[in-house]
Amino acid sequence: MGTMIQRSGAGYRHCPETLNLTRPELITSFHRAYIEAGADIVYANTFGANAYKLEGSGCSVERVIAAGIQNAKAACAGTDALVALDIGPIGMLLEPSGVLRFEDAYDYFKQQILAGRDADVIVLETMTDLYELKAAVLAAKENSDKPVLATMTFERSGRTFTGVSAAAAALTLTGLGVDALGVNCSLGPDELEPVIAEMTQYTDLPLIVKANAGLPDPNSNEYDILPDRFAQCVKALLPYGVKLAGGCCGTTPAYIAALKAALENETFQPCPKTADTCVCSPSVVVEINGPRIIGERINPTGKKLFKQALIDNNIDYILTQALSQVSGGAELLDVNVGHPEIDEKKMMVRVLKAIQSVCDAPLQIDSTKPEVLEAGLRAYSGKPIVNSVNGEEKSLSAVLPLVKKYGASVVGLTLDEGGIPKTAEGRFAIAKRIVERAEALGIDRRDVYIDCLTLTVSAEQDACRETLQALHRVKTELGCKTCLGVSNISFGLPNRELVNSTFLTMALEEGLDLPIINPNIAAMTGAVRAYRVLAGIDTNARDFIDNYNDAAPAPKPQAAASVSLEDAVYNGLKNEAAAIAAKLLETADPMAIVNEKLIPALDRVGEDFEQNKIFLPQLIQSANTAQACFEVIKQHLAKQGGAQVSKGKIIVATVKGDIHDIGKNIVKVLLDNYGYTVVDLGKDVDPQLVVDTAVEQNITMIGLSALMTTTLKSMEDTIALVRQTPALQNADGSSKCKIFVGGAVLTRDYAMKIGADFYCRDAKESVDAAKQVLG
Amino acid sequence: MNIPDRIDRREAVRYMGGAGVMMNADMERLMDGCEQELLRVMQPKYLYQIVDLPQEALLVGGDIRRHLKGCRQAVLFCATLGAAVDRLLRVAQVRDMARAVVLDSMASVAIEQVCRQADESIAAQLPGRFLTFRYSPGYGDYPIELQKTFLRLLDAPRKIGLTVSDSCLLVPAKSVTAIAGISDVPVERQRRGCAVCNLRDTCQYRKNGDHCGF
Structure with missing residues (x-):
């Protein structure tokens, strides 16, 4: 369509979809x-008839789409041809790179799906972000019963602009229940x-190829493959x-005719997937075709600092845990944020x-x-694992439908209303029920x-055997994959690491x-x-050698007598310090x-x-080094149950609309390292959230950052809202809060004009401001 | 397009506000590591289109009219280092802020290098004609909101994955939009200078009576 519109030279303002209204006969032709x-x-x-792109065109999404479908229907009259509602990317990037929230993307798509209800098929195409495509698929499946076709656009590297692999696209879309998937444009x-060959390994669904007429010259838009060759390649x-085969950019009717x-005498050749069960993020696919490590550390159970991080909304602490586990060798990460003092659903998302x-x-x-699992399943990009379902009726009927709807894998715990069966036989029976x-x-x-x-083996020594036996039977008789939390085995014993690793080896041999x-x-x-x-899984021990070949054990940092704290x-010597x-x-x-040496x-x-x-x-390196020392001191105090080392709480935030937060993050690191407790609200922060947090946590020092001239207005709005909030005022109406601000274009x-108390030219000056206010 | 061989270190030091600071071996090592990582991860891309002037949609404000004076055509241009660099910067901010600062500065230098490389290829396509320097939305009184128009005209979201947020931030972050006049007579390639710079009121160099070279 785009090809024809371009060639016709038909004039339109704003976007070509408005031609549906202004030139219906042309579009139909x-x-x-x-x-x-x-x-x-x-x-x-x-394709582009969404509320974002049509803004300012004077045409509503509903009118443009309804007319578009009508024009196509008119052309199909008297033939068997079907009409597809065509939906492309919104045109704004989603979080985390952009600012568009997943939930808002869903609403954009939902509006289009509802407007296009007269179409026969829904097509989601030219997508480069798996997260955006997921929002579109959910919007389609939840607001229509039409078949859904989904295609993404890949570069020569085999990935999309945002780094999505063909395999991850195939796995995720198959899980979400589309009717066919594939590639278009590109x-x-x-x-x-290569892209199609990769996709087909990971799905049993029919594939779609809707290629360009070769490569466009990026600037002249001329394509280099002619119709006959195009058809032979497809x-x-x-x-x-x-x-399903078709044409994208540059494919005139001559290409479709060819x-x-x-393809006239060809029949569909189904191609079953070859990969074992997999899970994925947008860029990494993990095939469970041998033991894979799941990191257990993102879990507050028994971890004082982690619990505190959840209460303080300290997301960076959790991110550090994630990255360090991956560095340690984790291939998948378990994420548990359950804690009675927080909203688990919000926190999970x-x-x-x-x-x-x-x-x-x-x-x-x-x-x-289940409600936390569902919120998490919606918010996740890729194919995740749900942990967990068990043999209780309540659990089976609540969790399994979610697993099906969102296309996840699921951990099945062998327990039910009667608790954990003592015998392998009992656990196997529950496993069988879950699988059925x-x-x-x-x-x-x-x-x-x-x-x-x-x-725990110290409580019930025979139980270990039962677990391993059940595992063996599940693996061999049910043909399922198996999963096991290992560390529990050694509870109450000395040298737990030895017991854990031995048990782990035994379990691996039984099929874990x-x-x-x-x-x-x-x-x-x-x-x-x-x-x-x-076990012959790591062929030629390649992975093993990669990991251990040059592993000269790092010398343990010593408290060298010659260096002072x-x-x-x-000098930024973190480990030594x-x-x-x-x-x-x-x-x-x-x-x-703290006071005599670090500060x-x-x-x-x-x-x-x-x-x-x-x-x-x-x-920053010096500040980080001081931070490492503060950590040591904090842990020491936590062990003694003593007071926290904090000189007071400070909110920091990058204002609404602004997503460049490196400046704010530098400020945060420094304030942290000077012993202040920083409540980091992140980027693109709504003024109301700043106020609510200040009120809830009784915080009177607030730092705001804005990078762009366009977002200074948000800074002004945030300050105004803080000043107007009665709960943040003294009895005489003056403000309780001290606000410091910074950012590249700010003077x-x-x-002063927008009502800040301190202007901080750099991160160091924000520390000076904090010292003045909080000491 | 080709990935540059090196990232200009002196420029990166400027971006870090390090005018006058003595480099030491630790900083050099840190910068070496960051440079390698950035060169490995970045996927620079650019797009351009030659447009006829005058075009009301593009000529907003006095500064751009002055800049394009005498030009009957202009090059509409955008470039990006790609989404992977944004991710690299995000990860570095969690793991090691010092490294993040260096990476951020080096990425800013890299996108400018990419633009210069693109300038040269575009100029080579226009023998006998001359380009003014790249003028970007946000310079002087040229509205930053025009980024959206630039990207739409260039079909940048689809062709190179470059988009703009509601508050006019380019996503991926290390990206540029610009327009350069095409002149039939040689143009003075003067410096862009402080007059058009949004940092003119806060600039450390300027305060010291110095200049960043922009």
Whole structure:
């Protein structure tokens, strides 16, 4: 359609979809040309007819889409051709890269789906972001019963602009229940074979190929493949399970005619998937074809600091846990944020989005509450694991439908109303029941990962055998994958690591696929990696050698007598400084270390930075080093149950509309390191959230950052709202809050004009402001 | 397009506000690592289109009219380092802020290098004609809101994955939109200078009576 509109030179204002209203006969004639060339489905001229792109055009989404469908229907009259509601990307990038929220993207698509209800088929195409496409698929499935076809656009690298792999697209879309999936636009059909070949390994669904007429010259828009060759190239892709073929940019009716002629006597050749069960993020697919490590550390159970991080909304703490587990060898991460003092559902969504913004490992959504699982399943991009369902009727009927709807895998716990059966026989029976129920809903049994439950061996020594026996039977008789939390086995015993790693090895030999462990304990990750070599899974021990070949054990940092804590901080020697701090704690008062050593050292660094003697990164390195010392001191105090080292709470936020938050993050690091407790509200922060947080947590110091001239207005609005809020005022009506502001384009005059208390030229000045207010 | 071989380190130091700071071995090492990572991850792309002037939609404000004076055509241009660089910066901000600052500065230098490389290829397509320097929405009184128009005309979201948010932030972040006049007579390639710079009121160099070279 785009090709024809461009060629016709038809004039339009704003976007080509408005031609549906201004030139209906022209649009109908284009459709008719394609139908005459042999097209079975025509895509209505609705690709960009969304509320974002039509804004300012004077045309509503409803009118443009209804007219688009009508024009196509008129062309189909008297033929068997079908009309597709064509939906492309919104045109704004979704979080985390952009600011468009997933939930808002859903609403954009929902409006289009409802407006296009007269179409025969819904087509979602030219997508480059799997998250945006997921919003579109959910909107289609939840607001229509028409078939859904979904295609993405790949570059020569085999990935989309946002890094989505063909495999991840196939897995995720198959899980979400589309009717066919594939590729459109991108490249010519001669170059699409790798993408199609990859997709077909991961899905049983029919594939779609809708290629360009070769490569466009990026600037002249001329294409380099002619109709006959185009058709032959598409034909060569049929053995991969391609059922729907068509043309995208540059394909005039002549291409469709050639395609029709070439495919006339061909039949659909289904191509079953070859991959084992997989889970994925948008960029990483993990095939469960051998033991894979699930990191267990994102879980507050028994972790004081983690609980505190949840209460304080300290997302960065959780992100650090995620990244360090991946560095340790985790291939998947369990995410559990259940804690009575917080809204678990909101937190799950927030944490999943945040982890996915920095970490490629697929995630396991862990909660006992179905509503938390569902919120997490919606918010996740890719194919996740749900942890968990069990043999109780209540659990089976609540959790399995969610697993089916969102296309996840699921952990099945072998317990039910009667508790955990003592015998392997009892647990096997529950596993069997879970698998049968899952299959009845259309969930592949290979997507059910049975957990035969580890009991504490010091309490019940025989239980270990029962667990392993049940695991063996599940694996061999049910053909399911297996999963097991390992660490519980050694509870109450000394040298737990030894017991854990031995048990882990035993379980692997019985057929354990997914050990849930702490990957940062070298012996645990090592046991899995060694097992993969010994069991012949890690071919030629390549992965093992990669991980251990140059593993000269790092020298343990010593509290060298020659370096003082002050010097270590000044020079950014993180490990040394932490070691020195730990040693000092044996004899000195924690607060004395903070006030007499750490803060003065930081002050010296700050002064040198102000005098341009050192760089900003050096200032930050020193600050991080001080932070490592604070951590040591905090842990020391936490063990003693003593007071927290905090000089007061400060809110920091990058204002509404602004997503460049590096400046705010630098400020945060410095304030943190000077001993203040920072409540980081993130970027694109609504003024109301700043006010609500200040009121709820009784915080009177607020830092705001804005990078752009366009977002300074949000800063002004936020300050105004703080000042107007009665709960943040003293009895005489004056404001309780001190506000400091910063940002590249901000000036002192402007800062004062919009009512800030402090203008901070750089991160160091924000520390000075905090000192003035909080001491 | 080709990925640059190196990232200009002196420029990156400027971006970090390090005018006059002595480099030391630790900083050099940090910058080496960041440079390698950035060069590995970035996927620079650009697009351009030659448009006839005058075009009311593009000529907003006095500054751009002055800039394009005497030009009957202009090059509409955009470029990006791609989404992977944004992700790299996000990860670095969680793991190591010092590294994040260096990466951020180096990425800013890299996109400028990419633009210069693109300038040269475009100029080579226009023998006998001359380009003014790239003028971007947001310079002087040229409205930053025009970024949306630029990207729409260039079909940038679809062709190179470059989009703009409601508050006019380019996504991916390390990206540029610009227009350059095409002149039949040589144009003085003067510096863009402080007059058009949004940082003129807060700039450290300017306060010191210095200039960043922009």
